Amino acid sequence: MMIYGTALLAICTLIGISIGEELGSFLGVKANVGGVGFAMLLLILTTSWLIKRGRFRPLSAEGIQFWSGIYIPIVVAMSAKQNVVVAMKGGPAAIVAGVLGVGISFAMIPYVNRIGAPKDALPAKLEEVPTENMR
Amino acid sequence: MIELLRHTMEANGLLTAFVVVGVMMWVSNWISKTLTGGRLHGSAIAVFGGLILAYVGGVTTGGKNGITDIPFFAGIGLMGGAMFRDFAIVATAFGASFEDLKRSGVSVMIALALGITVSFVSGAGAAYAFGYHDAVTLCTIGAGAATYIVGPVTGTALGASSEAIALSIAAGLVKAIVVMIATPHLAKKLQLNNPHTAMVYGGMMGTHSGIAAGLQATDPKLMPYGLMAAAFYTGLGCLVCPSIFYFILLRLLP
Known part of the structure; x- marks a missing residue:
């Protein structure tokens, strides 16, 4: 059920x-x-x-x-x-907050990727994660 | 007739909310497909649409609760309230498995921890630089820089203002859009062409809609890997942002 x-x-x-x-x-x-x-x-x-x-x-x-x-x-x-009218004045803060983190995170990917190879090979095909939506 | 329908819709607010949001999703997906060629995911456009609706509501009523201050749209407040939101977000964890995470190796776990920390610190740092100095607001915006899910969950948990929560959604939205657009261009440089790198990428980025659209445009076969890491990112974010990170902020601030 x-x-x-x-x-x-x-x-x-x-x-x-x-x-x-x-x-x-x-x-x-x-x-x-x-x-x-x-x-x-x-x-x-x-x-x-x-x-x-x-x-x-x-x-x-x-x-x-x-x-x-x-x-x-x-x-x-x-x-x-949400109270977007009041939040508007903080708009630039939100944009910088969003962009800054992504930039640094992208730059770090190659370094993290090099740390330790996976123990076993990953399954060739994962089940589609059910959080998938918007279809 | 129209008056009758309007009365019925006002009396059944939650159902009206389903209709309104359903139409918004449909329009957003249409815009995504026709105007952006799918590069901008419909979800990001819809969340942006939600913020615009909140702005319109605020301007027309002078109230604090966005579009829900207009009686006709009151049901959106229930649909987007903490109860349904937490319920739906917890549901997104379903399907993630610790065994798959373990199998993917230590680098994915490092990516998850590092990804959340980097986004949180840069988000909270940016908010501080722009004049927000209380721990609850900083923590909420920092969490929003992780994803637009983690931000509002953290904000509600800490009792943040609606303004702070709106900013956290906006920060997460900006992040998702940047990830969507940048991923296909950076894929070659990042060697984003295998499941392992896709999981590291998912762990560093964490934004579900950003990763979904980014990998869709890069290589759809990699999507499940990136999205699994994103599911863990959301869980970990909701766990550490309103706890460890908040306590650290409390310590750091005078």
Whole structure:
């Protein structure tokens, strides 16, 4: 059933956000410390555990893939509700922030690429990552 | 009749939001295909469209919540709210596997760590230079320079202002567009013609839409490799930006 996948996704998200909340109050900051990251970690671990045991049906996967497929539209909606009028004055900062990082990152690729060759050869063809969208 | 439809759409805001955003995606993909020959991914155009819509909403209503201050578009606030956003972003991790990551070797992990750090530091540094000096805003814009996903997630987690979150989206959008356009031109120089380099590239860049469009234009066969690294980049970014990086910023700032 598709809802199994969606339910699992919801459990992982809820637990992850709770961990972040708890970590925030433990560390004494008013913040959710890494909650979404923990949730992603949980989802990867639980789904690969289930898949390995053959307990995760393709239909359950669809209950997750739908949500990953519409994340760009959700980001579009999120963008449309921000206070862009006030943010305009920071526009140049955003442009420099974006460009600077990419420039340095591109320059570093050849050096990082040379560190340690892969242990085993990579699989000739990876499964299409389900985050693929916009088709 | 039109009045009735308008009333129904206002009463069912979330459904109206699906229609509005769906149309925006369609228009963006059309612009991407016909005007840019696919070089600029539809996703980047759509996110830009979202920011423009927010600007229009802000100017016409004088409010703080972009287009959602207009009652007809209120449902966009629910669709783009933290709950759905976090839910959808967590879902993008599905399909990534630690075994594939391990198999790809240590250089991909170094690329991931280095990629996030470099983008965060240059983003936060740029924001500091332009006069933003509080840790929450700096952290949000720095995270946005990683990707336009990591930025808003970090901003919401830290309770940043909508202005800071908008800037983080803009920074991530600029990054995605630069990656889209630059990748095919730099591919030869970077020897971006094999799965291993594609994963290192994905780990350094991390922006999903930028990598998807960049590799599409370079060699579509490399896309799954770059995108898998990008999935880990998003996860790692959402993990370290509103935690370790934020604490470091708190320490560094007076």
